[in-house]
Amino acid sequence: MAESNFVDYVKIFCRSGKGGRGSAHLRHDKYIPNGGPDGGDGGHGGSVILKGNRNYWTLLHLRYQRHAFAGNGGNGGSNKCFGGDGSDVIIEVPCGTVAYNAETGEYLCDITHDGQQEVLLQGGRGGLGNWHFRTPTRQAPRFAQPGEPAQEMMVVLELKLLADVGLVGFPNAGKSTLLSAISAARPKIANYPFTTLEPNLGIVSYRDGKSFVMADIPGIIEGASEGRGLGLRFLRHIERNSLLLFMVPADSESIRHEYEVLLGELTRFNQELLDKSRILAITKCDLIDEELQKMLEVELPEDVPHVFISGVSGFGLQLLKDVLWSELDSESNKIEADWLSERIVHRARTAEEIRNEFQAMGDDDIGYDFSPEEYESAEDSEMELEE
Ligand SMILES: Nc1nc2c(ncn2[C@@H]2O[C@H](COP(=O)(O)OP(=O)(O)OP(=O)(O)O)[C@@H](O)[C@H]2O)c(=O)[nH]1
Numbered sequence: 001m002a003e004s005n006f007v008d009y010v011k012i013f014c015r016s017g018k019g020g021r022g023s024a025h026l027r028h029d030k031y032i033p034n035g036g037p038d039g040g041d042g043g044h045g046g047s048v049i050l051k052g053n054r055n056y057w058t059l060l061h062l063r064y065q066r067h068a069f070a071g072n073g074g075n076g077g078s079n080k081c082f083g084g085d086g087s088d089v090i091i092e093v094p095c096g097t098v099a100y101n102a103e104t105g106e107y108l109c110d111i112t113h114d115g116q117q118e119v120l121l122q123g124g125r126g127g128l129g130n131w132h133f134r135t136p137t138r139q140a141p142r143f144a145q146p147g148e149p150a151q152e153m154m155v156v157l158e159l160k161l162l163a164d165v166g167l168v169g170f171p172n173a174g175k176s177t178l179l180s181a182i183s184a185a186r187p188k189i190a191n192y193p194f195t196t197l198e199p200n201l202g203i204v205s206y207r208d209g210k211s212f213v214m215a216d217i218p219g220i221i222e223g224a225s226e227g228r229g230l231g232l233r234f235l236r237h238i239e240r241n242s243l244l245l246f247m248v249p250a251d252s253e254s255i256r257h258e259y260e261v262l263l264g265e266l267t268r269f270n271q272e273l274l275d276k277s278r279i280l281a282i283t284k285c286d287l288i289d290e291e292l293q294k295m296l297e298v299e300l301p302e303d304v305p306h307v308f309i310s311g312v313s314g315f316g317l318q319l320l321k322d323v324l325w326s327e328l329d330s331e332s333n334k335i336e337a338d339w340l341s342e343r344i345v346h347r348a349r350t351a352e353e354i355r356n357e358f359q360a361m362g363d364d365d366i367g368y369d370f371s372p373e374e375y376e377s378a379e380d381s382e383m384e385l386e387e
């Protein structure tokens with residue numbers, strides 16, 4: 001995956017800014033020897049923020065970004081001077097990005113629309129200066145509040161494509177052929193397994209100017225959940241789809257068996273995928289005649305609607321679009337941005353899983369290979385209470 005432009009997984013070490021400390025200054029001026037406390041407050045530290053940007057399609061621009069450090073708040077000064085606020089760091093990501101804590105696997109947030117901002121790490125508040133602590137009985141407080149410390153976290157950003165229909169099938173099932181037949185996308189098509197190595201999106205136009213997005217993902221094989229083939233890494237791209245289109249070639253040994261294997265692999269990946277609507281497409285129907293089609297029809301799985309299609313001859317494609325649309329349009333699948341994100345349940349990941357995925361991608365070098373202390377500057381370490 002090293003040369004690929006499709007980057008859907010990055011790990012970034014984030015740190016928010018710490019708050020500046022308040023000043024404990026006591027005023028001493030000419031002719032004002034005991035001027036009292038006049039220490040100002042410290043500034044707030046900057047936050048680390050994720051922001052949706054629809055002009056990005058992948059996380060490629062973040063591939064070599066190892067850390068995101070927000071600015072520290074400035075310290076308060078004499079004469080009630082406030083410290084400056086630290087600058088925020090805004091990480092721009094494509095819509096469809098989900099953030100996890102890499103150490104615990106905990107789900108943090110989900111960016112689904114353009115301009116949406118989510119705070120990953122809040123900057124520390126600045127400390128109060130001694131001016132706030134003056135009382136009639138303690139007129140010269142020689143202390144002030146320190147600022148709140150910075151927060152650090154290793155964050156994993158995962159892109160989950162926002163598509164309505166996800167294609168699920170073994171390699172060579174004709175997924176890319178279908179996508180190229182009904183959309184303007186031009187994925188690579190060839191007669192060998194794993195032609196498609198990274199997901200492709202296509203916009204399928206339907207009647208009356210309506211359209212929906214279809215995602216072609218690399219083929220799945222039996223044992224994918226144990227890491228065979230390209231593994232299940234790409235399955236996260238169909239986690240958001242409201243509809244899964246299973247594709248099994250007409251010339252396969254047993255359509256029912258292939259369908260069940262695919263379903264089994266998906267279940268092992270994420271149980272929630274079973275709640276999605278499913279449609280079964282029997283592909284490459286130009287290879288069989290009508291009689292054979294009737295015979296096949298008898299032994300198809302009953303719990304899922306099916307359509308016979310051929311991406312090459314165009315047979316059944318209009319019917320397929322009709323079926324897909326009516327399913328997408330039905331109440332249970334209405335995609336409304338507001339509750340879309342609630343409906344998707346992002347499972348928490350285990351740290352182990354995240355590590356394995358990174359290893360599978362041969363991407364260990366983009367990991368956490370420096371000590372955060374290295375970045376502590378000398379100035380930072382003297383943030384003790386000022387007397
Ligand atoms: N006869 C016939 N051949 C087809 C049809 N659809 C696809 N093929 C052929 O099947 C082979 C595989 O097609 P692809 O579209 O690359 O299959 P895929 O599912 O995308 O495969 P991977 O990307 O490897 O997972 C190609 O040689 C296609 O020409 C069809 O409807 N009829």
Ligand SMILES: [Mg+2]
Nearest residue numbers: 175176195196
């Ligand atoms: Mg393909």
